[in-house]
Amino acid sequence: MAGGAREVLTLQLGHFAGFVGAHWWNQQDAALGRATDSKEPPGELCPDVLYRTGRTLHGQETYTPRLILMDLKGSLSSLKEEGGLYRDKQLDAAIAWQGKLTTHKEELYPKNPYLQDFLSAEGVLSSDGVWRVKSIPNGKGSSPLPTATTPKPLIPTEASIRVWSDFLRVHLHPRSICMIQKYNHDGEAGRLEAFGQGESVLKEPKYQEELEDRLHFYVEECDYLQGFQILCDLHDGFSGVGAKAAELLQDEYSGRGIITWGLLPGPYHRGATLPFHCSAILATALDTVTVPYRLCSSPVSMVHLADMLSFCGKKVVTAGAIIPFPLAPGQSLPDSLMQFGGATPWTPLSACGEPSGTRCFAQSVVLRGIDRACHTSQLTPGTPPPSALHACTTGEEILAQYLQQQQPGVMSSSHLLLTPCRVAPPYPHLFSSCSPPGMVLDGSPKGAGLCFLSLHSSGEHPSVWGTVFLFVPAPDPGSLGQRPHQTRLAALGQLHGCWSGAR
C-alpha cells in the first residue's frame, strides 16, 4: 500500500539496547540536520517512518522518535523519565494532599553537563517553567554569526559515559520511557538476570498495561503501520522481556511485521571496553540493514522483507558488514567489488551461522554512501571491460550482477543508496579519517559513511549462541593510528515467529 509514510514503531529493551538506540537516533538526527543542504541527494530515506510529529499542551510542534524503551531503576541517571520537551514546571508542582508531608530525596544525580548543554542549545526554559525551542531568526535579518561567538557544543568524553542518556542528542516523547522499578540497573542485588524474570515482568498486569497503553498511543495515529522493530539485550533478563513483548505484539497486531534484533555487548575491543563502541557499530549496521523498509520510493515493506528471508519456517537471520566500504579514491564500484575476488566480502556480525555463508538461502544487501560518479566504471570507450561488472550501466545493475556471480544459488535483494550513514559526535573513533565521500560530518575526522551490509538467512539451524565472531574493518589507505583490528562483536538479527523454536 502506498500513501503516507509506512510507520514503524521501535522498541528498545535493555541498557545495551539503549546504547545502540542512542547511537541510532543520533544518526537519524544527524541525517535530519542535513536535509536542507543542497549538495545532498534528495531524501532517499523517509524520516516519518521512524519519527512522529506531535504537539505539546502549549501548542509547540515536536518531532520525536516513535519509540518505547524499557530500562531498569537507576539507569536514567539525570535524564527525566518524561523527557524535557513536554514539561511545565508550574503544573508539576501541584499535589493532591493537604495533610502532613515528608519528603525523602534520593541523592541527586550530578547533572550531566552534556545534557544540559544540549538542552540549552536547542531551547530555553522560560520563567513560567515551560521549555520552548529557541526562536529562529526570520529570513530578512542576517543569520546569527556562527562559530566565533557561539560556544562549541559540548561533547561528552568517552570516560564520562556511563549510561546511554549521557550521549543521546535527541529529545524523547514523554511516553517513550518505561521504567521497570522492580529491578536495579546496578548494585549488588535485585538485578534482572534471568530470562524467566524478564518474561514474568511482562506477565504482570501493571507492566502489561503500561506497554499496551503506550503502544496504543503511538499506533492509533498511524495510517499505515508497517510493523515493529525490537532492539533487545540478550545477555540478561531482558531477553525474556523481548520474547514476551514479541509474543504480545504478535497477539495484538498480527499481520504487522516484527523484526527483533538480539544484542550482545560484545566484549573486549582492544583498547576500549565500552559498550559505547560496540553499540556504535551495531547502530550503524542496523541503520543500514533496515534501509529497505524506510525508503521513500519503492520501499520493501517489513513484512515482505521478512517473507523473503524466511526459509522453511526458519525465521532467524544473520548479519554481515563492512564498515567502511573500501572504495579507494579514483576507484569505481566495479573495481572495488572485483577486489574481493571470490571471497565473501563482509564479515559476520552474528554469533551463529556459518561465517562463509556457503549455505545461504536468501539475502538482503544494502550498499550506501557511494557517489553516483563512482557507480560505473570510467573506462575510455573502446577499452575491453575487465569484467562483466564493468559493462553494466547502473550501480544497481552492478551490485545485482555481483551478487548473482558471487552466490549464484542465493535469492538476493539489493539496494544502493547515495546517502551515506551520517554520524555526528559523539561517536567513537573507530574509523580513521580517510576517503571523503560521505564519510565526515562537521569536519570531524571520523565517520562510517560507506556501509555495506547484508542480512542473510541460511539453511542450517543456528548453532549455540556464545561464540563471538571477529569483525575486521577493511584496511584504510593512509590511516593514522587507531586501527582496531580485533573488535569482537556479536549481534543477531532475528525475525519474529519461531523465537522460542529457534533458541
Add this chain to the structure above:
Amino acid sequence: MAAIKAVNSKAEVARARAALAVNICAARGLQDVLRTNLGPKGTMKMLVSGAGDIKLTKDGNVLLDEMGLHPRIIAEGFEAAKIKALEVLEEVKVTKEMKRKILLDVARTSLQTKVHAELADVLTEVVVDSVLAVRRPGYPIDLFMVEIMEMKHKLGTDTKEVNSGFFYKTAEEKEKLVKAERKFIEDRVQKIIDLKDKVCAQSNKGFVVINQKGIDPFSLDSLAKHGIVALRRAKRRNMERLSLACGGMAVNSFEDLTVDCLGHAGLVYEYTLGEEKFTFIEECVNPCSVTLLVKGPNKHTLTQVKDAIRDGLRAIKNAIEDGCMVPGAGAIEVAMAEALVTYKNSIKGRARLGVQAFADALLIIPKVLAQNAGYDPQETLVKVQAEHVESKQLVGVDLNTGEPMVAADAGVWDNYCVKKQLLHSCTVIATNILLVDEIMRAGMSSLK
C-alpha cells in the same frame, strides 16, 4: 524474604508497615527480657524451678534455655494467639446487606487515607457507583470493567471540543492507493455504509464504527462523508467493555455485519487535548461497564488519584463479596488484644509469652493511629481500652479528638478478608523471623 511474599502484594503500604511493626514488637519482647542483664549494673536473674532448685545467672544462653524462652515456643504462642484472634474476628464482623450507603462508608475510609478529604468525598460516590454498575448477579465482580482514563489538564482551563473530523495529510495520498487495493477496501466500507443507511434512514441517528485493527485514511474519509464516525485501534479490553456499555457485540468479519450486532448510545463525541484524542460515548442505557476520567495537572497527581481509586474499588469489591465488614479505627485490634489477654491465662507454659507478645503487637495499630494524629499513644490507648471494656462495643480512636469512638457509628469500616489475611501472614512472617538460623541475602532489602 520469601515470607514477605505471603502478604497480599496488593495490600496498601500502610498495612504492610503495620505487619512489620507486629514483627518487630515480638522481637522486642524477647529483647526486653534479656536487655536488663547487660553490664555490671545489670539485673541478676534468680531462677527457681518447680522443685525449688535455684540458679543465679545472667548468661543469655542459660536464660534462654532455662526460662524456656526458646523462639520456637514463642512461635507456638503466636500460632495459638492467631487462632484466637481469628475467632474474635468472626465474632465481631458485621454482616449486612451491602447497600450503597454502607459501601460509601467503606470507600470513604479507604480513600481518605490516600487523597485529601474533599477529593475523597468526590471519589467516594464515583467509586461506589462504578462497582455497582459493573456488578452482574451470579458473577464475581470484574474490576477490569471499570476503566480509568487520564487527562493531563491545566487546572481551570477548559480545552476545545472538536467534533468528529478526519483529515488527510495531503491530497496525493488518496491518489496513490493502488486501484485493486482500493476496490477491496471500498467494498468493505460500502457494507458499513449500507448498514448505516438501513438502520438510520428514518431517523437522525448517528452511526459509529469501532475497529480493533487499523483503518486507512481513505476509508476514514469515505465513512466520514456518509456521516459515520470511525475509530481505529481500539484496545482489546475496550471492545469487550463497549459491548457491556452499549449492548451489541463485536463481529469478526464483514459477513457477520447485521442489525442485531449493533449497540446503542445517546451521545458520541470527540475531544482533543494537545496531541491526544478522547472519544466520549455517553448516555448508554443500562451500561455494565464504566469509565472513570481523571483530570489532573501532572503525572504524579494522576498516578496518586488512580491508585487511590483502584484501592477504593477493591475495598468495595471485597466488602460486597465478603458480605460483611469489620469496624476500623483500631477497634478490632483493641478487642482482640483484650480477648487474648484473657485467653492467655488458659495457656500452659511458656507459650503464654507468645500470646502476650501477639496482643501487645496488635495494639500498635490504635497507638500509631493516635500518634500520627498528634495524640499521646499510651494515654489514648488506655482510654479506648477502658471504654471498650465498659461498653462492650467495638471502640476505636477518633482521630479528630483523640477520644474513643464507636467505629461503626462513625462509618469507619475495614475489609474482613484483609484483616483475616493479615492475621495469617503476620503470624507466618513473625514466626519465620524468630526461627531463622542463618540469613542468606537474596535480593534487595525491601525495607527502603
